[in-house]
Amino acid sequence: MTDHRLGDALAAQRAAEVRRAARALLRRPLLRAAGSHADEFRLVRRHATELRAWFERNTGWPLLVDSEVARLRRTPGRADDATHPARDQRTGLPFSRRRYVLVCLCLAVLERAEHQIALGRLAEQVVLAAADPALDAAGVSFGLADREQRTDLVAVVRLLLEWGVLAKVAGDEEAFLKSAGDALFDVDRRVLAVLLASRRGPSTVRADGFEERLAELNAEVLPDSDDLRNRALRHSLTRRLLDDPVMYLDGLTEGESAYLTSQRGALTRRIGELTGLVPEVRAEGLAMVDPDDDLTDLRMPESGTDGHVALLTAEYLAGRGGGPVPLPELHRQIVGWAQEHAGFWRRSATAPGAEVELAGQAVERLVALGLLERAQAPDGSALVRPRPALDRYRVGEAVLLEPGQSAPKKNTKTTAGRTKGARTR
Known part of the structure; x- marks a missing residue:
């Protein structure tokens, strides 16, 4: 015993x-x-x-x-998902196109560098690499005279420090930004060697357009048997369940939908056993909810002005019955909320025009969480359309219960759950 x-x-x-x-x-x-x-x-x-x-x-x-x-070596379940970008380590703002280009140029320079490199030396080599006519034709340029571009390089260096590609030895990148000093870094060549996560080397991709090149970079061999096709479907769905806050059925192919119908229990059981995520199944789809709430790069709700705006936006849109909402209507709501919560929000939130930025950040967060989708009206104006998972944030009427009376059951068909998608490296 x-x-x-x-x-x-x-x-x-x-x-x-x-x-x-x-x-x-x-x-x-x-x-x-x-x-x-x-x-x-x-x-x-x-x-x-x-x-x-x-x-x-x-x-x-x-x-x-x-x-x-x-x-x-994680590859995303969807190559077209742009809702979880790399972000500035200080400000949290998403990377611009130029910063993504600088990441690639920095990695290319570091691949040929010694075991240590100064930030000034790295910058000089990146400037030379950025002079490639192909980059110029694509509208990408980089120089050191412009403080904004130096800021872009420093943001990239901080990301490489976070990844472990670089380790600071001496100096400060902030001094380089102010043209008042330099910084020295060790280059971790082992981290650098394993950083790229793709099925093909970028130099072997022959497609021309961006979407085509991205698809070819991670293209998998087409399965030619039932077992291989089922394996490919299992891989695709499991990646989506691990990466996406909500997996909606209307976003699946016919083959994925059929496989999920027959294998949903096995898929969710295996994921749950390994990770502790809990399946939440509804008519519109499926979410793997994290009880510990730490497998995420976005949270809802979140403290601060931006987090409060996102929560109020979710509650407002959830209470409108599911129809599309013009962005100007959302702007007007935020102006009212800014006055109502002026004592708690940051001062700039009440400035004229601040509602546009606040609405943009709230919509970006809710789209990334699978709660909203962007749309266009027939006249071309911007709309946002609630997704079924947003119904979790609907505010219901208070119900007073008599002693011993149980709460009424809700007949809901929403799909919801906290996001748990980690940033893809």
Whole structure:
């Protein structure tokens, strides 16, 4: 009996460790042996065999683990999802097109650099690389005389520091920004080598248009048997369930919808066993809800002015019956809320025109959470259209219950759940 209990306790401990390791990889698909996430790295390395087998079978994501790094090569379930961009480490603002280009140029320069590089030297090499006629033809330019462009480079460097590609040795990038100094960095070549997550090397892509090039970069071999087709469907749906806040049925192909109908229980059970996510099934789709609320890069609700605006916007749109709403109507609502909550919101929220920026940020957040979608009226004006999951934020009437009386049941068909999509590296 004692041996049996001990075996159960060890099995439970191992399952808990595997779950923590899997969640660590979903939060940060690249973990280093050194640094603030060293404990999570050791946990992943201890259970690498089991984790590698699960991700390979269910998502098709390769897992590389060695003595220096653990890298889950995540590819998104949808290549056209632009709702989770890279963000400035200081301001939280999404990266511009130029910053994405600078990320690629910096990585190309660092690939040929020594083990240490000064920020000034990196900047000079990036300027030379940016002089490529192809970039000029695409409308991308970069120089050091413009403070805005220097700010873009510093934002990229801070992102590379966060990823672990660079490690600061001396100096400060802020001094470089002010043209008052420089900074020196170590280059972690192992992290640099495993950073790219794609099925093909970019240099082998031959397509011309951006969408075509992106599709070719992660194109998979077309399955030619029932087993391979089912595996491809399992990979696609599991990626979506791990990445997307809500997976709506109307966004699935006919094959994905049929596979989900027959295999929904198995898919959600496997994900739940590994990660602790809980399935929430409704008529319109499916969400995997995180009770711990830490597998996310966006939260709802969230503190601060922007978080409050997003919550008020969600409640307002949920109470309008599901029809499309013109953006100017939303702007007018925010102007009223700004006056009502002036004592709690930041001062700039009451400035003339601030409602446009506040509405834009709220809509961006709600779209990323699968609660709204953007649309256009026949005259070309911008609209927002609620998605079924937004109904969770509908404010109902208060009901007073007599002693011993139970609350009435709701007959709802909404799909909701907190977002748990980690940033894709």
